[in-house]
Amino acid sequence: MSDDKAKNRSNVESVDDVTISDPSRLKKTVAGTAIGNFTEWYDFGVYSYIIPIISAVFFSDSSLAGLASFAGLAVSFLVRPIGGIFWGFLGDRIGRQGVLAITVLMMAGGTFGLGVLPGYAAIGIAAPILLFVLRAVQGFSTGGEYVGAMTFLTEHAPDRQRGHLCSFLPVGTLAGYICGAVFVIVLQETLSHEQMISWGWRLPFFLALPLGIVGLYLRMKLEESPAYEKQDDDEKMDERSSVQQVKETIASQWKPILVCIGLVLSFNVTNYMLTGYLPTYMSEQLDIASNPALIIIVIVMAIILVIVTFLGLLSDKIGRKPIMMTGSILLVVASVPLFYLIRGGDYTSVFLGTLPIGLMLVCFMSTEPSSLPTLFPTSMRYGATSVGYNLSVSLFGGTTPLIAAALVKWTGNLMMPAYILVFAGVVGVVSIYFMREPAGKSLKGSSPTVANEEEARRLAAK
Secondary structure, three states: OHHHHHHHHHHHOHHHOOOEOOOHHHHHHHHHHOOOOOOOOHHHHHHHHHHHHHHHHHHHHHHHHHHHHHHHHHHHHHHHHHHHHHHHHHHHOOOHHHHHHHHHHHHHHHHHHHHHHOOHHOOHHHHHHHHHHHHHHHHHHHHHHHHHHHHHHHHHHOHHHHHHHHOHHHHHHHHHHHHHHHHHHHHHHHHHHHHHEEEEEHHHHHHHHHHHHHHHHHHHOOOOHHHHHHOOOOOOOOOHHHHHHHHHHHHHHHHHHHHHHHHHHHHHHHHHHHHHHHHHHHHHOOOOHHHHHHHHHHHHHOOOOOHHHHHHHHHHOHHEEEEHHHHHHHHHHHHHHHHHHOOOOOOOHHHHHHHHHHHHHHHHHHOOOOOOHOOOHHHOOOOOOOOOHHHHHHHHHHHHHHHHHHHHHOOHHHHHHHHHHHHHHHHHHHHHOOOOOOOOOOOOOOOOOOOHHHHHHHHOOO
């Protein structure tokens, strides 16, 4: 779409030129999109927290088992770009709602499959191979999940409330992570180590199946986004070949895709350092028992859960960029001192060093869901966001625990995680500089979206 056409779409001559959100429809959309994030991060939390048990069940070489289990975590992210390209471009061709219904069920099925997978003692080398295959299936479906949820909710939300409403997506993320962690903590407190190794570790994965069924039910009830439905016929991708669609999207959107990659890097490196690596770092490098380490992270995540929607609301008032920039600058200047504090080793210093990392994370978590899809026009939004988001997560986010663990192991330097966070902060500062402030603005190529008819009349009267 040309810039002139995009600008013309924003001109409002009458109320008919404005999209008015249906409050009941919007509530269903928030719930239906958040359930997928809950399922995704429930799985991530469970897998991350029982990595020592996964290592014992699926790998025979104890010296490399922990690193191999992190590789199982990383492999799901390495296939995400493939899933992102497939689901994202499909979502631009056939619509968002149908793709989201498929991905939530596929993701839950992969998680449930882990729960019934035999271990190394039963089927030998086939066990770790099948583990990696199931993680790849999860990664493939997840490639279209979070971006699809962001895109779908962004296109439903009123322009002036987009930050607040989209910040409910990370509520699903955080709630899923916390529930997974609490489930593991309860199991480890009530079952013996032998019971956990034998069968207890499987129980959290079984819960994914009913979660997926609930998610499918909610998403089948959703209606397609107004922005997607109101595209002009010449903008739609359904008449183009798949190859032409991909070429056209990347050729026209490569600059905002690069910005997207940088923004996602700063967000996800911080995210996976906190949730994916720090529990293991605490237990292996600081000799903190597994459950206390998990409890510290859960408390931090619970604090973030309380804050995230307030920051989303604030971003509608002061803009997304100031909040993101605050998080990026703090990563640069505070990461090294915070890891020195964490290395103090007692519970108080570890918590006081970990909490600010969580507060930096929430600066990105509260704003990026409402920012990333706005970088792109409607006809290419799902596909282009998926390319940028999933490439970044695969290369720099999901691999963060593996890279951090490997660098600490090979160098013996316990400050390596801090240096990785500093790098993420620098990339964030640069990316935010090149990003257009999206708060309060209409989506590219779309008419304004408002919360009620009164607001539409005021807009038309200007």
